[in-house]
Amino acid sequence: MSVEKLSSSLCHGGDQQVWRHDSRATGTKMTFAAYIPEHEEGAKLPVLWFLAGLTCTHENAMVKCEYKKAANEHGVIVICPDTSPRGEGVADHEDYDFGQGAGFYVDATQQPWQPHFRMRSYIEDELPEVVAAALPVDMDRQAITGHSMGGHGALTIGLRNPGRFRSTSAFAPIISPLNCPWGEKALTGYLGDDRQDWREYDSVALIEDGARLQNVLVDQGSADEWLEGQLKTHLLQDAVRDAGLDWDIRMQDGYDHSYFFVSTFVAEHIAWHARHLKV
DSSP states (O other): OOEEEEEEEEETTEEEEEEEEEOTTTSSEEEEEEEEOOOOTTOOEEEEEEEOOTTOOHHHHHHHSOOHHHHHHHTOEEEEEOSSOOSTTOOOOSSTTSBTTBOTTOBOOSTTTTTTOBHHHIIIIIHHHHHHHHSOEEEEEEEEEEBTHHHHHHHHHHHHSTTTOSEEEEESOOOOGGGSHHHHHHHHHHHOSOGGGGGGGOHHHHHHTTOOOOSEEEEEETTOTTIIIIIOHHHHHHHHHHHTOOOEEEEETTOOSSHHHHHHHHHHHHHHHHHHHTO
């Protein structure tokens, strides 16, 4: 396994690192950010996976999310992966919401995307192996979160893998790709026209099909410009209510879709995750 540390910077007492490795899932080099809190030598720390949204690389959350102070305070490693494969020979598209930077955390089955766009396998299977080998993580104490497309990723990965994560949260997630233009475009392109194949990548559909998940927190800004047309938080509220799930879905008055919104509540999310991760 070829893993290379690209950078390391002291921040809030911990170490903000960037790593690169050769990925068997995507067939490309992949880069991820890792914040390592202060800790005693030999200690293993819980890990929070932060999945980013459309157009993002590993840098967006690392630079804009302001998670480091809270992560160091609570002793939680934060991993920020890229959102898609990149590089020479990797298919792309001129639109911001499809192709590189818009992997949607699926394993593509359609050409020309199938050879490299395998972000489900990368996030669910390969990256945890890489992180466990390179960093002082306790893989029995994992949590996951994400923003927008990354919130979609966090919720669907959590629902498909019950028991893996102690807690799951999301900021302004894309709730139902089956029912929004972003999702319809991406899933048609990556998975084909059979909408039945999309259901494992849709939070509402997964809940309707019997998936269950505990310890879930969702924050959504009421002034988010994408709320009505793309995010559709009400669909998740309905699905959770109908399934009898005890999820905390909060509307935050006046907040938009940006990292200003995420950075306002990220420390609260980390503290919430830490309570579950320390059990």
